[in-house]
Amino acid sequence: MKMGYYPGCSISGSSREYGESLLAVLRALDVELAEVEDWNCCGASAAHNLNHTLSLALPARSLALAEQQGFQELLVPCAACFSRLAATRKALMADDAKRRQIADLVELPMKNIPVSINLLQLLQRVLPENLKEKLRAPFDYKVACYYGCLLVRPAEVVEFDREEDPEEMDRIMEKIGAAPLDWAFKTECCGAGFSVPRTDVVGRLCARILDDAVSRGAEAVIVACPMCHSNLDMRRQASESHSGKKYTIPILYVTQAIGLALGLDAKQLGLQRHIVPVRLSAGKSSQILENAPA
Amino acid sequence: MSTAQTHSAQNLTLADCLLQETGVDIRRCYQCGKCSAGCPMAAEMDYPSSVWMRMLQTGRPDLEKAVLKSQSIWLCLSCESCYVRCPMEIDIPRVADFLRAASKRRGLVHPRARNILRFHTAFLDSIRYTGRLYEMGMVVDYKVRSRKWWQDLLTAPGLFLRGKLNLLPHRVKHPKAMRKLFKWAAEDKEARI
Ligand code: SF4
Numbered sequence: 001m002k003m004g005y006y007p008g009c010s011i012s013g014s015s016r017e018y019g020e021s022l023l024a025v026l027r028a029l030d031v032e033l034a035e036v037e038d039w040n041c042c043g044a045s046a047a048h049n050l051n052h053t054l055s056l057a058l059p060a061r062s063l064a065l066a067e068q069q070g071f072q073e074l075l076v077p078c079a080a081c082f083s084r085l086a087a088t089r090k091a092l093m094a095d096d097a098k099r100r101q102i103a104d105l106v107e108l109p110m111k112n113i114p115v116s117i118n119l120l121q122l123l124q125r126v127l128p129e130n131l132k133e134k135l136r137a138p139f140d141y142k143v144a145c146y147y148g149c150l151l152v153r154p155a156e157v158v159e160f161d162r163e164e165d166p167e168e169m170d171r172i173m174e175k176i177g178a179a180p181l182d183w184a185f186k187t188e189c190c191g192a193g194f195s196v197p198r199t200d201v202v203g204r205l206c207a208r209i210l211d212d213a214v215s216r217g218a219e220a221v222i223v224a225c226p227m228c229h230s231n232l233d234m235r236r237q238a239s240e241s242h243s244g245k246k247y248t249i250p251i252l253y254v255t256q257a258i259g260l261a262l263g264l265d266a267k268q269l270g271l272q273r274h275i276v277p278v279r280l281s282a283g284k285s286s287q288i289l290e291n292a293p294a
Numbered sequence: 295m296s297t298a299q300t301h302s303a304q305n306l307t308l309a310d311c312l313l314q315e316t317g318v319d320i321r322r323c324y325q326c327g328k329c330s331a332g333c334p335m336a337a338e339m340d341y342p343s344s345v346w347m348r349m350l351q352t353g354r355p356d357l358e359k360a361v362l363k364s365q366s367i368w369l370c371l372s373c374e375s376c377y378v379r380c381p382m383e384i385d386i387p388r389v390a391d392f393l394r395a396a397s398k399r400r401g402l403v404h405p406r407a408r409n410i411l412r413f414h415t416a417f418l419d420s421i422r423y424t425g426r427l428y429e430m431g432m433v434v435d436y437k438v439r440s441r442k443w444w445q446d447l448l449t450a451p452g453l454f455l456r457g458k459l460n461l462l463p464h465r466v467k468h469p470k471a472m473r474k475l476f477k478w479a480a481e482d483k484e485a486r487i
């Protein structure tokens with residue numbers, strides 16, 4: 001049975017390089033995914049900000065479709081979608097009346113709601129023991145692994161890693177030859193959904209994150225969430241105008257770093273789509289990546 | 295103002311309604327301040343989370359109203375760090391969700407928070423009709439509502455060149471199911487308190 005795949009709206013739009021790199025890496029590792037047919041938006045922070053019922057109803061429809069399509073597990077790479085889908089499953093398992101109401105509305109059974117897993121959980125399972133032997137270009141850089149909020153909080157929803165000082169991404173980075181740094185902003189918020197209505201807030205919060213990563217000598221920040229990526233990459237200017245400093249540190253999705261280590265093509269990994277150019281110093285693994293848009 | 299005086303017909307305080315609707319009991323808060331200490335938005339908030347907890351505990355209608363009128367409840371990013379640190383395990387972001395719905399319902403949204411509300415509304419309107427977020431349409435809709443025409447104008451061409459903008463929305467195959475879910479959710483009790 002293939003694992004179900006819930007890409008979510010960001011990966012289908014402004015964060016498509018996350019999906020591209022994820023599919024390329026999983027293909028290289030012989031992991032097959034099948035997209036949930038006709039999935040809909042999870043409602044993200046907008047739904048739970050304004051209407052609690054809607055924040056359950058929207059993810060519930062996608063979960064019900066996934067169940068009907070025979071999936072027991074869903075890969076949900078966006079941390080925000082992952083948190084919404086996992087929270088919805090938990091809420092509906094505890095509230096039979098609501099579960100039945102939603103099942104009626106979407107005209108689907110909703111008896112065995114599939115479990116959502118995040119990308120780090122999947123990688124933990126599928127990265128082979130002998131990965132080091134398969135690396136064409138070990139990713140031997142100092143990296144700051146940035147988890148953000150919703151991958152690790154709250155524990156009873158995500159059931160994954162440690163809330164305050166998570167380690168899974170650090171372990172994955174070690175497997176591809178990187179040196180993950182000890183730093184203070186692993187799980188500090190990037191400003192999440194305020195990118196459009198309060199870009200200034202995103203600038204203030206991201207500047208703190210970038211400052212700490214840079215001051216500890218990180219050569220790249222590694223993320224596993226489209227919101228974290230777009231706030232740290234696409235909104236780089238907001239961070240710079242907040243602190244009055246220039247930051248050149250690139251932000252890579254965990255799958256882009258793995259893909260580079262496996263020797264996959266930078267274009268296939270969508271590196272050319274970043275706003276902050278991914279220039280990693282030559283030498284160690286002799287990779288220079290230039291990615292100005294063509 | 296007497297503390298017995300409450301806003302609703304059933305003589306319930308806002309904290310009572312909160313407990314009934316969400317199961318979150320803010321009477322348990324003992325004012326340790328840990329939530330506010332780690333909140334990334336506390337510095338910008340008129341009342342940080344530990345303060346609104348205390349204001350709601352009093353049950354005083356004037357203080358309840360001040361909380362619903364505050365900018366704080368809209369500045370909360372739902373980052374969940376307060377919740378995981380609260381020694382009394384109070385789900386503070388859930389409280390903020392409840393307060394925002396109540397604030398919107400009673401027309402008490404802080405003027406400086408209106409753009410945040412407009413953004414959430416534009417987001418939901420985008421998925422109401424298509425089932426999936428249409429980023430460009432949503433941002434244009436937000437700009438019409440907020441009249442912030444110039445902001446982001448410079449980043450759009452860069453995004454377009456990098457293939458990050460969809461020019462057309464994706465639609466689910468059964469938009470009717472989406473409308474049914476929205477209609478049902480519109481009857482949400484919290485949004486009507
Ligand atoms: S969830 Fe909201 S109130 Fe709690 S720490 Fe985060 S921003 Fe502050």
Ligand code: SF4
Nearest residue numbers: 323326327329344380
């Ligand atoms: S952390 Fe919990 S107990 Fe402490 S002030 Fe905040 S809500 Fe109250």
